[in-house]
Amino acid sequence: MIFRTHLALGFLIALFVVILFKPNMPIIFLTLTTLFSALPDIDHPKSNYGRMFPVISWPISLIFKHRGFFHSIFPPTIGFLILNYYNFTFIAWAILIGYLAHLIGDAITIEGINFLHPFSTFHIKGPLRTGAILETLLFYIIFALDVFYALNYFL
Numbered sequence: 791m792i793f794r795t796h797l798a799l800g801f802l803i804a805l806f807v808v809i810l811f812k813p814n815m816p817i818i819f820l821t822l823t824t825l826f827s828a829l830p831d832i833d834h835p836k837s838n839y840g841r842m843f844p845v846i847s848w849p850i851s852l853i854f855k856h857r858g859f860f861h862s863i864f865p866p867t868i869g870f871l872i873l874n875y876y877n878f879t880f881i882a883w884a885i886l887i888g889y890l891a892h893l894i895g896d897a898i899t900i901e902g903i904n905f906l907h908p909f910s911t912f913h914i915k916g917p918l919r920t921g922a923i924l925e926t927l928l929f930y931i932i933f934a935l936d937v938f939y940a941l942n943y944f945l
Contacts, residue, residue: 791895792921793828793838798932800827800891805939807887819884826888830896833860861896862907865889 791799804823808816831837832847834856840847854860866889873882896903902915918925 791892791899791918791925792929793831795925795929795932796828796831796892796895797824798929798936799895800824800888801936802932802939803827803891803894804884804887805936805943807883809939809943813880813883815880819880822881822884823888823891826885827891827895829885829889830860830865830892831856833858857896857901857903858907861893861903863890863893863905864907866893 801820801824804820804827807813807823808819813819828837828839832839832843833850833854834840835844835847835851837847840851850860859865866886869889870882870886873879873885893903893905897905897914898916899918899920900915901920902913904910904913906912918928
C-alpha cells in the first residue's frame with residue numbers, strides 16, 4: 791500500500807480503538823497511531839519516512855530487505871514490551887496498533903508480507919496491487935469511513 795492508504799487505515803483502526811476503549815488524550819492517540827502506521831517502511835530509503843529520515847533508513851536498508859524483518863510482528867512487539875516496561879504504555883499501544891495496521895495493509899497486497907520473518911517462510915498475500923486503481927478506490931473508501939466515524943465520535 792502507498793503512504794496515504796497506510797495513514798488512512800492506521801487512522802481508521804486507531805479511531806475504532808478510541809471508540810471502543812476511550813483512551814486518555816484521544817486526539818494524541820489518533821495522531822501517534824496514524825504516524826506510526828507508516829513506520830515499517832523505514833526499511834526502504836525511497837519511502838516517505840525513508841526520505842524524511844535517511845540517516846535511519848539507509849543503514850536499516852543495508853541490513854534488512856524491504857518487507858523483511860521490519861514487516862514482521864517482531865519490531866512492534868519488541869517496541870511495545872520495552873516501552874510498556876518503562877511505563878510509556880500510551881505510546882507503546884499507539885506504536886503497536888499503528889504498526890499492525892501497516893502490516894495488515896501490506897498483507898492484502900500482491901507482494902504480501904511474512905508476519906514471522908525470519909523464523910518462518912509463510913507469506914500472506916492478497917489481491918491488491920500497490921498504487922493501482924483498486925488501491926486508490928480502497929483509499930477513498932477508508933478515508934470516507936475515517937471522516938464518518940471521526941465526525942460521529944467527536945461531534
